[in-house]
Amino acid sequence: MPIPLFDLTRQNDALMEELTDASTRVLRSGQFILGKEMEALEAEAAALLGAERSLAVSSGTDALLLALMAAGIGPGDEVIVPDFTFFATAGCVARTGARPVFVDICPLCFNLLPEAVEAALTERTKAILPVHLFGQSADMKSLMAIAEKAGVKVIEDCAQSIGAKHHGTATGCFGDFAAISFFPTKNLGGFGDSGLLLAKAEADFDRAKILRVHGMEPKYYHPEIGANFRMDALQAALLRVKIPHLSSYNEARRGNADHYKQTLADHSDVWLPTTTGDCPFRGECNCKDEPEARLILPFTYPHNEVIWNQFTVRIPGAGQREDFRAHLQKDGIGSEIYYPLPLSQQECFQPYKPAECPNAAKVATECVSLPIFPELREDERETVVKSILAWLG
């Protein structure tokens, strides 16, 4: 039997009765946009994350755009983003008229390098937009200190990190704003597009709430221009069914990640980078001194609680990644490349004349994500490990 990269039906099948009840409740209510279901979701999601309030929106992308709009970011401003992330992170910045400034990442944890962020600050910088890629928090302690010193805002892209923690605090609770995605393959996966916005300051939250409905306040009066960023009631009701299960989903992903690491780390061609403290590359990135390995396992900090939206390994060497993926495919194992081209190399961003980001460029040629979804069975992950060990020889 093939082992897919993810299988949404297994999770949904287990909840089918509750999901059906929730949809029936909404269908009978006659209330399909915003409303009570959405407000209940907002309260439950805020409580889950330890945030004071949250705003349910139409997608993770829209949560990012709304955060940037509510932060007052626009033409003439610069926003620092990681070079290695999903397109939306920087696409939203550009859509406000501001300039995305692409900054390099750590090649081991895949997140923004604080030193590089500091070096990219200018008098036009209005915000830093860290992404907690693949479910591991960026170095928020350092990034918040940099932002505070520079007097710029922080907007966290938590699309892939709902429930992840950094020094015990949930991602999304550090910055002025945070954007969460409920895209179906995320750890809290919805049934279509939807997302959530967190805003620390009440005034920011209130402004975002008005911008969510075309900048309308009061009804049919528009002090500013917003858009339709509303969430459907059906979506909210279905997501509410999954919220109580999120921690067990995250736990199951963690179990899968631990298993991959434990079973692969001892192979002589595998490198599992470790540290007992802060970034081992602080100050001087020594990725040039990486030991020779055919497979590099993902690196996690001891102070981070990772939720493993993806389990991403690196396969260095010309043609090796393609060979590895072909081998997995032959064994019926799904994999994906998140992401094959850094944002600074995307055609649409060339007018911004982005600086080179060598770590992001290297990682983009080597990364491969493996099946990690919570319902992956023990025998399936065993098959994945066996297949990888056979490829390594």
Ligand SMILES: Cc1ncc(COP(=O)(O)O)c(C=O)c1O
């Ligand atoms: C890092 C990152 N940012 C933003 C988004 C956008 O979220 P959505 O797909 O819900 O619009 C995603 C989702 O794919 C993402 O992975």
